[in-house]
Amino acid sequence: EVGMNAQDLGKLLHREPAEIVKKLFMLGVMTNQNQSLDKDAIELVAAEYGIDAQEKVHEDISDIDSMYDKLMDESKQSKHQVKRPPVVTIMGHVDHGKTTLLDRLRHTHVSAHEAGGITQKIGAYQVRIDDKPITFLDTPGHAAFSNMRERGAEVTDIVILVVAADDGVMPQTIEAIDHAKSAKVPIIVAINKMDAPGANPAHVTEQLMKYNLIPENYGGETIFVNISAKTGENVDELLQMILLQADVMELKADPTQKAIGTVIEAHLSRGRGPVADLLVQQGTLHTGDPIVVGNRFGRVRVMTNDRGRQVEKATPSMPVEITGLNDVPESADKIVVFDDEKTARSVGEQRAQAALQHARENVQHVTLDNLFDTM
Ligand code: GDP
């Protein structure tokens, strides 16, 4: 069960958490902002503000984003945390080799070791080096990264900045650096196209240092690897460096709790209905789990891993594809597991209704604005 604390209650009632804590104190309840409150305490405070607590508590359940945040915070403090694989996004200027690198990783490090090979593309896949997995998001470029971040989804642990050795720092290189920095995600620089005739990695390094990406041998902390996505030169080295960076970051998750995660992409399949590619971030997702995904709901019917194999459970940092939702969710939607399907359904329906209402209001706004614009 997700308990509500003074902070949550403050959010709901549009009051400062400190005010809630003070109110509780006056009512004889000693608590801090983070401590879970019991039902009686919640009702007491709500009554003080002239609010029917029953109704408000229900509304809180439907706030998937705060449930997700809360579960994320809880798992970060859990004693059951274990190491989890890093989640990596590849960024960089157009034509610098992002897709080539992703394809190489997919083919040399995934399918070659798997009987049957890759059968389908899902939004992310895991690569293994020395038997240690690394999760790659399969959508290079900045739009996907920005869209995720704008919607509060922080799934990327490490950014690989691909810079062509024969072209150097370009506008989208700088944009990628800005994105990663504002997301506080560490960058590993992959100077690509080392096989190309005009390759000049020293020049590229010099350029990057102006953006505060300083390699270790210049006294900085940024990992630089010279690679060729085309020939495969040093690609294993790059993977090793990702693991090294991940170790430094001590990435952990608690696989014992109910899963939370984020949708990477989703679509409607003619035969299978709504299909969502998602990344489990905390906990373990099981087949049969009742879930709310954004404004959608359902039960995990069939779960498939990045090798196209059916699986019964998905652990942290594992990308899976699921079916069983009532409708197609959106990328960056949050996933929360509920105790029973009935609650999941009612929360999902409530959210869909609210979203519809919101959309209607927005359409009206736009229409009015347009009207004034054209007058
Ligand atoms: P993206 O736009 O960043 O996804 O770049 P692509 O992966 O599509 O690569 C753009 C072009 O650069 C393609 O023609 C690739 O074959 C080529 N390319 C990518 N990596 C390398 C490399 O390591 N060496 C050389 N010589 N060419 C590469």
Ligand code: MG
């Ligand atoms: Mg590409």
